Amino acid sequence: MRTASPSSPLWNGLTDPARSVALEVLYHGPLSRAELARRLSLSAGSLTRLSKPLLDSGLLIEVGTQLDNRIGRPAVLLDVEPTSRHFVGVKLTGDEAHAVLTTLRAEVVASQRAPLHSHDPDHVVSTVGELVSGLVGHAPDTVALGVSVGGRADDNTTVTSAPFLDWTDVPLGKMASDATGLPCVVENDVVAVTEAEHWFGAGRDCERFALITIGAGVGYGLVVHDQLVGSPDIGTGLAGHISLDPGGPPCGLGHKGCAAAMLTIPAIHAAVSVGLQREVSYDECLDLALRGDPVASRVVTDAGRALGRLIALVGNLTMPHKIILTGDGIRLASVAEDVMLQRIADERDAAASTLDLDVQTFDFFEWARGAAVIAIQKYVLGHLSPATSSPPSPSR
Amino acid sequence: MRTASPSSPLWNGLTDPARSVALEVLYHGPLSRAELARRLSLSAGSLTRLSKPLLDSGLLIEVGTQLDNRIGRPAVLLDVEPTSRHFVGVKLTGDEAHAVLTTLRAEVVASQRAPLHSHDPDHVVSTVGELVSGLVGHAPDTVALGVSVGGRADDNTTVTSAPFLDWTDVPLGKMASDATGLPCVVENDVVAVTEAEHWFGAGRDCERFALITIGAGVGYGLVVHDQLVGSPDIGTGLAGHISLDPGGPPCGLGHKGCAAAMLTIPAIHAAVSVGLQREVSYDECLDLALRGDPVASRVVTDAGRALGRLIALVGNLTMPHKIILTGDGIRLASVAEDVMLQRIADERDAAASTLDLDVQTFDFFEWARGAAVIAIQKYVLGHLSPATSSPPSPSR
């Protein structure tokens, strides 16, 4: 069924204008040649010329004609064949590795996870290797691997620091590449999720947006002028250190009411568990708050207000067109929606435009999907180092 | 002495690559052709071709050879002739108009101010007209006028709202253009100062920076990816509404401890004057604090801490390479430096890079210079509407 061999170039030897055509189609869905010409400010003639080789190589395909046009010749829609290439994304936490196999459009085809019994890089890499080979079985045309971690990554190759794994300067990219035979890129987990929203999610048609994740920590990502704001400080607790409530509980560093101490799953879990003198799961905390339990209600309401404040700060200081809320603990935003919205309104100028909030549903595999998106980006932009050409080592 | 007549095209009919060469020279000082080729990723041959007509037209001039080169043929430096064109910038406040005449590089050549006896747009425009004709006397080659106001400006032509002038939807650009015979651009005052720092100030070699102004209000500007972040919300009190100290005094809208209530000249002036039961000027407030007056010290210390918090928030949420502090009240940052820096450190991750703070000296005419920079930008980018070709009306 599949025609192109995994080693065929496809996205590799493209000229700049040809790549821009392919990219426009990749993230703005099926488009006609005429529409592409308008978007890229090219003549119709140029578009025919540029699209011809892309169609010949199978990178683009014609997918029927436009339905909703009124008069004149119907436009033939061009699209990428999303299943022409596959990608694997892996997210590492302190005790598990989550992996997904995705198409070129970051649609998840299969997923898998495995526990990490140790933080030893060799052990982690071999676990990653097993996950990858399991998933690649579904798609021999897999061309790249992305790995994300909570922490700092340098140059898409090295994990500079990862507190949850107690890692410093681990050359994860090279190690994973050697173990899997796939070119591998490494990135911070929040950056990866931000790019996933940017290219294939709620941030797709948005030249400026911010993303806040609630989970084990508070994550923060920013896209301005259609480009991620990258800083060496990403991966340190930027948003997590922001004080949101001077009367709130202290975090590990003694900051009272900072985001990490008010909004994270562990913080809410701990506050409610202590208050009720029993272990209460995060979801149970939220359920209790909904049912009016006084302890849980107070914790969750305080958290909702703190989240509202954080959102207002981000809104005022980065002027985003949209703020995306996501992460495995984001249910907080629904449960405490009222106080959150009230707090946002309180800290915004009445004349300012209302903030467009976008609460995403979130499954833990989204973290892994983000990692796959980093791999997709590097692949289609031609930034992928040609990988160590070693074949995947036979498992074990 | 001057060769080009004011109406000669010069920056008008440039092709894109030619303009990029001229711009690179404009804001990165004298550069050799070889250096330009490297910076713009062009071949040496292309640079000869591109620079030739720019030199012929007088837009660029050769200004001697490079001093500090070690070996090989010495490089001939190209530069713009900054006095080949002049610009006028005007800043409007509620009771005065400040105006400056600048060169192409935004160097102030002359300045002047006039009181505004009324907020009637016609009166204001005629005052602007008088200031302009006074300044243009020094430089008949003046090619554009920029006007800045505290408030919102749409499309560089209309003042959408300006609280200090009680204006709504005043077509200031057209009116000032008619009155002066110069093409006129209108912009928010903080945006204008931000662009001045961006092109010709501390932000010149910085692809991402934030700017905070302390004055009658608190202003906030942001440049990311070497481009100003523009939003319709600019001109509403974005930064001013941020709550910085829950125990602080309330602002006019009842927000306790918000930036507008803690950091502005009027706020500090009022707090100290009330505390000491006599009128105390802003500078006197700061002097008293330095000399240990308990009332002034407390107000100024609280303000310094609040400023530190604002800076930390901006630093954490926009990850700037630099934060520029400026405005007519910026002496606060020096007087309360210690508490300010302490507060910044408290709200930043220890592993995060230290924030590069740049406190600018500020003269009120800087506001007007910013307006001139907007005019310069529009002129050199070719975005200037060709102006109503009416000659300046003979004054009176």
Add this chain to the structure above:
DNA sequence: AGAGTTAGTTTCGTAGTAGAATTTATGTCT
């Protein structure tokens, strides 16, 4: 003096573009 190095110019082949003319494929109107 001659080798080495960098700056700038000239020439020339080529890639990529726009634009006009043409063909194809629908609609609407009478």
Add this chain to the structure above:
DNA sequence: AGACATAAATTCTACTACGAAACTAACTCT
């Protein structure tokens, strides 16, 4: 049904701007 309008897509030609390479120029170092 046929004329006409509209728009998409293709083909062809001319042009432009670029880089590569060869060359000249100016200077340093040995």
